[in-house]
Amino acid sequence: MDCISKRVAALAVSQTLAMSQRSQELRAAGVDVINLSVGEPDFDTPAHIKEAAKKAIDDNFTRYTPVPGYMTLRQAIADKLSRENGLHFDPAQIVVGNGAKQELCNVILATVNPGDEVIIPTPAWVSYVEMVKLAEGHVVELPTGIDTDFKLSPERLEAAITPRTRMIMFCSPSNPTGSVYTRAELEALAEVLARHPHVLVLADEIYEHINYTGTFTSMASLPGLEGRVIVINGVSKAYAMTGWRIGYCAAPLPIAKAVSKLQGQYTSGVSSIAQKAAEAAYTGPQQCVADMREAFRRRRDLVVELARRIPGLKVNEPQGAFYLFPEVSSYLGTRTPDGRAIDTDTDLAMYLLDDAHVATVAGSAFGTPGYIRFSYATSDDNLREAMRRIAEALGRLEGRKG
Numbered sequence: 001m002d003c004i005s006k007r008v009a010a011l012a013v014s015q016t017l018a019m020s021q022r023s024q025e026l027r028a029a030g031v032d033v034i035n036l037s038v039g040e041p042d043f044d045t046p047a048h049i050k051e052a053a054k055k056a057i058d059d060n061f062t063r064y065t066p067v068p069g070y071m072t073l074r075q076a077i078a079d080k081l082s083r084e085n086g087l088h089f090d091p092a093q094i095v096v097g098n099g100a101k102q103e104l105c106n107v108i109l110a111t112v113n114p115g116d117e118v119i120i121p122t123p124a125w126v127s128y129v130e131m132v133k134l135a136e137g138h139v140v141e142l143p144t145g146i147d148t149d150f151k152l153s154p155e156r157l158e159a160a161i162t163p164r165t166r167m168i169m170f171c172s173p174s175n176p177t178g179s180v181y182t183r184a185e186l187e188a189l190a191e192v193l194a195r196h197p198h199v200l201v202l203a204d205e206i207y208e209h210i211n212y213t214g215t216f217t218s219m220a221s222l223p224g225l226e227g228r229v230i231v232i233n234g235v236s237k238a239y240a241m242t243g244w245r246i247g248y249c250a251a252p253l254p255i256a257k258a259v260s261k262l263q264g265q266y267t268s269g270v271s272s273i274a275q276k277a278a279e280a281a282y283t284g285p286q287q288c289v290a291d292m293r294e295a296f297r298r299r300r301d302l303v304v305e306l307a308r309r310i311p312g313l314k315v316n317e318p319q320g321a322f323y324l325f326p327e328v329s330s331y332l333g334t335r336t337p338d339g340r341a342i343d344t345d346t347d348l349a350m351y352l353l354d355d356a357h358v359a360t361v362a363g364s365a366f367g368t369p370g371y372i373r374f375s376y377a378t379s380d381d382n383l384r385e386a387m388r389r390i391a392e393a394l395g396r397l398e399g400r401k402g
């Protein structure tokens with residue numbers, strides 16, 4: 001019986017989660033896999049945040065929560081947006097959901113009509129395209145490559161906008177490339193968007209704090225974009241809280257209300273306990289954020305240095321997030337010593353998993369074949385050993401070009 005809806009049948013499986021699951025299964029079967037696939041901080045959630053969650057249970061924060069989140073948490077988020085980003089959002093414009101992931105999807109479902117065009121510069125995080133497909137929107141991908149540091153130029157943006165463009169999705173610092181747009185680069189894009197007031201901007205700022213440039217510019221702070229930027233952020237990356245599932249959107253009021261209506265029908269408000277933990281994250285000491293960023297920066301330096309020693313990998317120096325996205329095309333069209341063909345980046349990622357026992361994610365999952373993503377949110381020892389295994393496995397491939 002064909003019982004799956006066309007909508008869900010057409011969706012791709014999340015490759016980041018699939019590779020991570022595969023690596024966990026291999027590990028459970030006794031294989032010593034190093035997991036550089038899923039992107040999540042390897043640190044424990046800071047103690048004061050965990051204490052706040054325990055207290056929330058004892059204080060009986062155990063009932064249904066308001067659909068858009070506790071007012072105290074939304075106020076803490078509004079205060080964060082004002083303090084750190086110079087943005088003025090009323091708590092009524094903020095909706096807390098099950099991670100940034102749910103709020104991205106909610107905003108898309110709340111704003112995109114079937115056939116509307118949604119511009120996505122690629123490489124882009126695996127879920128963007130699938131979320132737009134769920135809303136029956138039409139994805140307009142704008143491919144970029146390592147030679148331009150994976151950044152979109154104002155000219156290409158201008159050329160892609162049509163009267164049917166509903167939204168552009170934007171991610172800086174970027175998953176999967178680690179690129180961080182400068183304020184001047186963002187201003188140049190904003191100047192284009194200012195000429196097209198019918199276009200909404202969905203700005204995924206989840207890696208705001210994992211940024212080694214020393215400055216961060218929120219899209220919502222740029223002139224010409226007032227009232228049409230939806231900011232997405234959350235606690236997963238900055239506070240090592242991926243499992244707590246707290247993210248938010250800060251949006252123009254009608255969009256926030258629509259997101260809340262949607263959420264009210266299919267998930268309700270997020271876990272009371274996780275919300276109180278997130279409130280502690282935003283109102284408590286912030287040193288933990290800086291400490292984790294510093295650890296990620298050190299690891300970035302290490303992994304870039306090690307990757308640059310591997311012949312044939314083209315490696316940029318990511319300025320944020322915790323991913324390296326080298327170009328690997330010189331290894332495509334090769335063969336393993338036992339004769340398996342490595343024709344695509346997916347073949348290469350599978351070879352690295354099966355033969356080197358290092359889990360990565362193929363660039364095609366992010367819309368950009370010919371690349372591989374490594375998450376370096378793991379220990380120095382793991383990174384050294386993983387890069388040693390990768391170098392060795394790549395060195396065994398026969399017929400490399402160049």
Ligand code: PMP
Nearest residue numbers: 099100101125175206234236247
């Ligand atoms: N956006 C990007 C670019 C991400 O990498 C992630 C991480 N999965 C998310 C959104 C979602 O984060 P979360 O749902 O854990 O808040």
Ligand code: GLU
Nearest residue numbers: 016017037038039040175
């Ligand atoms: N952002 C992470 C990644 O890209 C988490 C996994 C996911 O939700 O896709 O690997």
